[in-house]
Amino acid sequence: MRVVEAGAFVAAPLGGMTLAQMGADVIRIDTVGGGLDYRRWPVTSDNTSLFWTGLNKSKRSVVLDLTSPEGREIAMALITATGDDAGLFLTNFPPRGWLDYDKLSAQRTDLIQLTLQGDRHGGSAVDYTLNAQLGVPGMTGAEGSDSPVNHVLPxxxxxxxxxxxxxxxxxxRHRSRTGQGQHVKLALKDVGLAVMAHLGFITEAQLGQPRQRHGNELFGAMGRDFVCADGVRVMVVGLTGKQWRAITDATASGAQFDAIAARLGLDLSQEGGRFLARREIAAVLSEWIAARKFADVCAAFDAHGVCWSRYQDIGELAASxxxxxxxxxxxxxxxxxxxxPVLAPGIPLDFQGSGRLPPGPAPVLGEHTEVVLAELLGIDAAHYGRLRDQGLVGGV
Known part of the structure; x- marks a missing residue:
């Protein structure tokens, strides 16, 4: 499967890389000097973007002068090149000019183009503006706060x-069954709206019960952070009945929890009951955990199968x-x-039959320009030399 990608930032490059890590030949087209995200932070001391290298693993890179008619014509030819497994194009740039589906499909009638947009009207949006519109910053942060809380995960x-x-x-798959290509549009905002509805946030608001802030507490069940005697902080979750029983057994707190249930008239075998009693439950667990060093808490939790984890920073994650x-x-x-040398992940999917492909590095910008133009368009070395002399192509 061959996919040509012309995109930037997170969603489009991530979609292309996901396919590349499953074995697709994903060819990223950039303009001379690199695209919008070529120097996106974080960067190394010599200004190599870890963002760019992280989201373009296992792809091939082609550099063309996309400001020139000749460069755009070559790009269109790559997108519409022949092959039963080719003719797939991914972009998050406005679908006009050389990116226009009608122009491209005139060259290959079974073309599949997926255009990623900010909103369904073609407007601009990014994760951070979308979060503000969807109300997420107003549900995040300390209880009682009235300031929005943004977060770093897109x-x-x-x-x-x-x-x-x-x-x-x-x-x-539709094309393989029918022979029909199509223009698929996907809006970042629609994805956000759909997920907010799937998780019940929108329905809650429609019923007059918009989600409130609960700090570090897990909404609808028992879950929060606690501090051990030696200062180590842990996250403990009792979402399911099994998880709750494990917490009860590990801390030998069954009698105390039964007393809480009787006093409040709640059924703590139900996750909603545990949420309503979360402060009383937390008081019991806080006392038990605060009286023990992390090693002892760890041993007790693991012995009983508690759903928990230790808080660690990214440096600890990477180092140990x-x-x-x-x-x-x-x-x-x-x-x-x-x-x-870097530690790089392949795709998280573990295909038990066909196996998982090892991760490949991100290409050097324009690394594959000459070989891709030769493979797909039949451009020989002499022709390529002329294109290079004219500044229409770039690469190593």
Whole structure:
């Protein structure tokens, strides 16, 4: 499966990389000097973008002068090149000019184009503006606060990136059955709206019960952070009945919890009851955990199968967590040009039949320009030399 990608930032490159890590030939087209996200932070001391290298693993890179008619014509030819498994195009740029579906499909009638937009009208949106519109910052943070709380995880971009991959696969399956190409549009805002509705946030508001802030407490069940005697902070969750019983057994707090249930008239076997009694439950657990060092809490929780974790920062995760190392078969160490040796993940899907492909590095900008133009368009070395002399192509 060959996908041509012209995109930037998170969702579109992530969708392309997801397919590349499952074995698709994903060819990213950039303009000379790199696209909008080529120097996106975080960067190394010599200005290599870890953002760009992180979201473009296992792809091939083609650089064209997209400001020139000749460069745009070459890009259109790559998008519409022949092949039963080709003719798939992914972009999050406005679908006009050389990105216009009608122009491209005139060259290949079974073309599949997925255009990612900010909103369904073609307007601009990013995760941070979308969160503000969806009300998420007003549900996040300390109880009683009236200030918005933004966060660093671009959740809508990440979900949308996966939907990009699903959308292309679904459209390709439709084409394989019918021979029909199509223009698929996907809006970041629609993804956010859909998920907010799926999780009940919108319905809550329609019923006059908009979600309130609850600080670090898990809404609708028992879950929050606690501090051990030696200062180590842990997260403990009792969402399911099994998880709640494990907490009760590990802390030998059954009699205290029964007393809480009787005093408040609540059934703590139900997650909603545990949420209503969360402060009383937390008082019991806080006392038990605060009286013990982390090692003892860890031993008790693990012995009883409690759903819990230790808080650690990203430095600890990268330095000492075995799950974030080659001990986890998803990861491998590879040499990334411009960065050096890095720990890189492949796709999280573990295909038990066909196996999981190892992660590949992100390409050097324009690394594959000459070979891709030769493979797909039959441009020989002499022709390529002329294009290079004219500044129409770039690469190493």
């Amino acid at each position: 959740a809508w971009d990440l979900i949308t990136g996966q939907m990009v991959a699903v959308g292309l696969l679904a459209a390709e 967590d075995l799950e974030c190392s080659p001990a986890n078969p998803m990861f491998a160490r590879l040499e990334q040009t411009g960065v050096g």
